[in-house]
Amino acid sequence: MRKYHIPIFIPHEGCPNDCIFCNQRKICGLTTSVTPAEAKKLIAEQLSYLPQKEREVEVAFFGGSFTGLPLKLQEAFYRVADGFRPRIDGIRLSTRPDYIDATTLALARQWGVTTIELGVQSAVDEVLIKNRRGHTFAQSVAAVQEIRKAGIGVGVQMMTGMYGSDKEKDLYTAQKVASLHPDCVRVYPVLVLKDTALADIYQQGEYQPQTLEDAIETAKEILQMFEKKQIPVIRLGLHIGEELRQEGAVLAGPFHPALGELVESRIRRDRLEETLTQMEELPKELVVQVPLGEVSKTIGHKRCNAIYLKEKYGVTLKIRA
Ligand code: SF4
Numbered sequence: 001m002r003k004y005h006i007p008i009f010i011p012h013e014g015c016p017n018d019c020i021f022c023n024q025r026k027i028c029g030l031t032t033s034v035t036p037a038e039a040k041k042l043i044a045e046q047l048s049y050l051p052q053k054e055r056e057v058e059v060a061f062f063g064g065s066f067t068g069l070p071l072k073l074q075e076a077f078y079r080v081a082d083g084f085r086p087r088i089d090g091i092r093l094s095t096r097p098d099y100i101d102a103t104t105l106a107l108a109r110q111w112g113v114t115t116i117e118l119g120v121q122s123a124v125d126e127v128l129i130k131n132r133r134g135h136t137f138a139q140s141v142a143a144v145q146e147i148r149k150a151g152i153g154v155g156v157q158m159m160t161g162m163y164g165s166d167k168e169k170d171l172y173t174a175q176k177v178a179s180l181h182p183d184c185v186r187v188y189p190v191l192v193l194k195d196t197a198l199a200d201i202y203q204q205g206e207y208q209p210q211t212l213e214d215a216i217e218t219a220k221e222i223l224q225m226f227e228k229k230q231i232p233v234i235r236l237g238l239h240i241g242e243e244l245r246q247e248g249a250v251l252a253g254p255f256h257p258a259l260g261e262l263v264e265s266r267i268r269r270d271r272l273e274e275t276l277t278q279m280e281e282l283p284k285e286l287v288v289q290v291p292l293g294e295v296s297k298t299i300g301h302k303r304c305n306a307i308y309l310k311e312k313y314g315v316t317l318k319i320r321a
Helices: 022-028 036-049 071-081 102-110 125-128 138-148 167-178 197-203 214-229 261-279 290-298 299-315
Strands: 003-010 055-062 090-095 113-121 152-159 184-189 233-237 251-252 285-289 316-320
Touching: 003 102, 003 233, 036 071, 036 102, 036 214, 055 071, 055 113, 071 090, 071 102, 090 152, 102 113, 102 138, 113 138, 113 167, 113 184, 138 152, 152 167, 152 214, 167 214, 197 251, 214 233, 214 261, 261 285, 261 290, 261 299, 290 316, 299 316
Parallel strands: 003 055, 055 090, 090 113, 113 152, 152 184, 184 233, 285 316
Antiparallel strands: none
């Protein structure tokens, strides 16, 4: 059974906050708000592209602070999504931890919301304050508990490389997030987007974003930590849509359209390297048997793992599937 999300991005709608890294319109690739009528069209269109069998489809209201919308508007979006049942199997949404209360949860439950993803971002309050998140980590913990109590699944979104954070704080955040036992996690290394407060801080020289290498190394450890706890990481790195690809949209940071793939292949490179360093003598060739789906991750993006092993150890990597 393959899982699909039909994302409906509702940029900045309902959100009076201005987190320093956020330029919601750029992230969503949209410049206008989406109405329920437009959402209906989008869902119908995307459903028509999906396979008809062996699929599980969720409508996903992303991009803003969904439960910060007026209740009537939340309900209007729910009604639109609900009208597509049984062609869709569920509804999910993303929101802020401080926008979870009994009324919004009751409404979400009433309309069969399956998962609520919370923008937790950091477990360090000092980092949350510096980034003007407007909520504490304790509020995130309480929100996770409330969502669970309502019988709804919980996803957590966290960031790495935030202003005021470092690798230690990022790993601490991942540990704290794992201790909440979410049903899934998304990890977003911070990018410096044009027209954000973070861009000003960066241009004043007061913020040094993660390099791509830093982001890969940190995300690698985070991914392995969640894997050990059997918590699925469903996204690593921002979705790079048209808007983010435009010249000048991203000023700095670990921008890469396939960051998740880079991290996965780094994990495999580490394993290969460990194998080599445990050998008494380095072979000319290292022949590895992997399942078909693992071939590109093992060789690495643009053969980077094969090149690395050749340059560092003089070993030729051969993959058999
Ligand atoms: S709460 Fe979300 S939508 Fe609102 S400013 Fe912060 S990141 Fe952007």
